[in-house]
Amino acid sequence: MAPSGDYNAKSTETQDVLLKLLTSDAPSFVPLSVFDDLRAAIKGRVYFKHDEGYEDLRKPTWNFQIQTYPGAIVVPKDAKDVSETIKWAGKHSIDLTIAGGRHTIHSTKDHRVTLDLTLLSAVVVDPSNSIAHVQGGARLGELDRACSVYGVAVPSGTNADTGVGGYTVGGGYGYLSRQKGMTVDNLLEVEAVLASGEIVIANRTQNSDLFWAIQGAGANFAVITRFTFRTFKIHSCVGGLQIYPPTHARALLEVLQHTMSPGPRPLSTSVLLTFAPPPGVAPEEARKPAAVLMPVYVGLGEEGDAGEQERKQARAVLEEQMEAVPEAVMTQVGDMDYWNGLQNLAEVAQAAGRWYEKALWIETLSSAVMDILVSQFTKAPLKGCTIALHPIGGAIGDLAPTSTAFPWRLKTGFWVLILSRVADDAEFAIARTWATETDALLRPYRAAAYVNEIGGAVGSQDGAKASVVGEVYYGENFGRLVQVKRKYDEGNFFRNNHNIVV
Numbered sequence: 001m002a003p004s005g006d007y008n009a010k011s012t013e014t015q016d017v018l019l020k021l022l023t024s025d026a027p028s029f030v031p032l033s034v035f036d037d038l039r040a041a042i043k044g045r046v047y048f049k050h051d052e053g054y055e056d057l058r059k060p061t062w063n064f065q066i067q068t069y070p071g072a073i074v075v076p077k078d079a080k081d082v083s084e085t086i087k088w089a090g091k092h093s094i095d096l097t098i099a100g101g102r103h104t105i106h107s108t109k110d111h112r113v114t115l116d117l118t119l120l121s122a123v124v125v126d127p128s129n130s131i132a133h134v135q136g137g138a139r140l141g142e143l144d145r146a147c148s149v150y151g152v153a154v155p156s157g158t159n160a161d162t163g164v165g166g167y168t169v170g171g172g173y174g175y176l177s178r179q180k181g182m183t184v185d186n187l188l189e190v191e192a193v194l195a196s197g198e199i200v201i202a203n204r205t206q207n208s209d210l211f212w213a214i215q216g217a218g219a220n221f222a223v224i225t226r227f228t229f230r231t232f233k234i235h236s237c238v239g240g241l242q243i244y245p246p247t248h249a250r251a252l253l254e255v256l257q258h259t260m261s262p263g264p265r266p267l268s269t270s271v272l273l274t275f276a277p278p279p280g281v282a283p284e285e286a287r288k289p290a291a292v293l294m295p296v297y298v299g300l301g302e303e304g305d306a307g308e309q310e311r312k313q314a315r316a317v318l319e320e321q322m323e324a325v326p327e328a329v330m331t332q333v334g335d336m337d338y339w340n341g342l343q344n345l346a347e348v349a350q351a352a353g354r355w356y357e358k359a360l361w362i363e364t365l366s367s368a369v370m371d372i373l374v375s376q377f378t379k380a381p382l383k384g385c386t387i388a389l390h391p392i393g394g395a396i397g398d399l400a401p402t403s404t405a406f407p408w409r410l411k412t413g414f415w416v417l418i419l420s421r422v423a424d425d426a427e428f429a430i431a432r433t434w435a436t437e438t439d440a441l442l443r444p445y446r447a448a449a450y451v452n453e454i455g456g457a458v459g460s461q462d463g464a465k466a467s468v469v470g471e472v473y474y475g476e477n478f479g480r481l482v483q484v485k486r487k488y489d490e491g492n493f494f495r496n497n498h499n500i501v502v
């Protein structure tokens with residue numbers, strides 16, 4: 001279709017819109033009038049390139065490396081708006097991306113139409129029933145803030161800016177996961193908008209096949225407009241950083257393996273091989289390689305309840321971890337507010353910027369794995385490079401792999417993140433080489449490829465073939481997921497994700 005006006009004109013009222021349609025990858029001009037039906041049907045707004053507000057909705061919130069320019073951004077006000085947008089996109093063969101927290105490359109794409117869930121951000125905590133209702137576009141920080149009022153928490157991740165939507169539908173790991181499992185293990189119900197536009201409720205008894213699929217592969221099946229989670233009472237919390245010279249990296253990894261495999265469930269102590277202090281805290285020249293122990297303890301329950309003994313034992317192991325390696329150059333560990341302290345603790349190592357990342361789950365920090373980690377950190381080419389190890393196992397491994405679409409039920413293990421915050425394209429290329437090499441060396445030890453892995457094991461920034469992605473990420477559940485996909489989204493309307501190709 002030919003443009004009927006100047007595409008670069010300021011007023012969107014006089015121009016057509018450059019879009020990529022499902023039938024073709026080449027962008028073509030689509031008459032602006034295509035949006036008339038949609039605008040009439042929804043209470044929310046449609047933003048085009050020159051509209052005020054477009055730039056804020058388009059911009060990545062965390063990884064500035066991802067710069068995309070959707071043809072239009074639709075901001076719905078409720079589930080009905082989501083439904084109308086999906087029906088409209090289906091009718092006009094428009095490739096719709098779904099934006100929650102906008103942390104991944106799947107949420108916005110050049111010349112596509114983005115459905116941005118920003119306004120669906122309400123969180124309602126019901127303390128008498130120990131549940132929280134969360135709209136599909138809320139951020140983890142908003143969930144934590146609402147829960148803090150009642151002294152409770154949903155097991156959730158460590159970056160406030162992450163979308164509850166994308167995070168949950170991939171599984172969801174956080175400091176409470178070793179005690180209470182993945183976030184999807186604590187999901188009780190969803191309100192979901194299907195590829196047909198139908199709004200449905202799914203839980204263990206209603207649309208249970210859909211509910212199962214949403215618990216780990218959800219982006220493939222629907223837009224979730226409301227999650228209902230179980231909440232837990234926070235009893236006590238300890239966290240902080242203990243910093244060592246890099247020569248102590250191996251000793252800290254040994255402590256981690258020894259005390260966290262399996263280790264007390266209230267502990268989520270991590271190790272970071274990084275440069276300290278973090279950027280912005282000290283001049284660049286003062287930032288030096290460091291091995292950092294990040295002791296983390298969260299006690300759940302009420303004073304004097306049956307969990308007292310477990311909490312006490314866990315705190316004793318935490319002390320052991322902190323005393324195991326002498327010669328720390330700095331220790332800042334103590335009682336913490338769970339919501340405003342612990343949940344923000346990792347922020348120093350993951351501030352918004354330009355990032356390149358790789359990640360994988362491994363079962364054991366064997367001697368060979370530790371050798372690779374230490375040697376690769378020694379070769380870290382930039383001060384923005386970090387290798388982080390977060391413990392998994394515990395309650396994550398209590399369920400069978402087939403109990404949810406998320407299949408990786410490891411009894412012990414570590415989430416290894418190879419992260420680089422870079423300044424420019426030249427540094428990006430350097431970081432990519434280092435991360436790719438580190439990932440390749442660790443690959444023989446990979447026990448799981450987690451959907452929420454930043455950067456991902458395949459695909460993502462490196463653009464792997466869609467056909468292999470599903471099998472890598474969903475393991476033994478892939479076959480059943482294909483069946484559920486056929487039932488709910490045979491035309492693969494929800495394709496901008498770690499896609500299950502039918």
Ligand SMILES: Cc1cc2nc3c(=O)[nH]c(=O)nc-3n(C[C@H](O)[C@H](O)[C@H](O)COP(=O)(O)OP(=O)(O)OC[C@H]3O[C@@H](n4cnc5c(N)ncnc54)[C@H](O)[C@@H]3O)c2cc1C
Nearest residue numbers: 100101102103104107136157158159163165166167173224
């Ligand atoms: C700094 C940082 C820290 C992180 N920490 C953790 C962590 O501690 N634990 C952890 O498990 N993960 C963590 N992650 C990974 C994160 O959970 C995933 O990247 C997740 O996909 C981000 O979701 P989003 O909504 O922010 O991103 P988006 O890019 O908006 O969405 C990601 C995917 O989910 C889909 N989606 C989004 N919302 C919905 C919805 N409501 N319904 C259906 N589909 C939806 C999108 O279509 C897209 O395919 C972290 C990521 C970053 C960048």
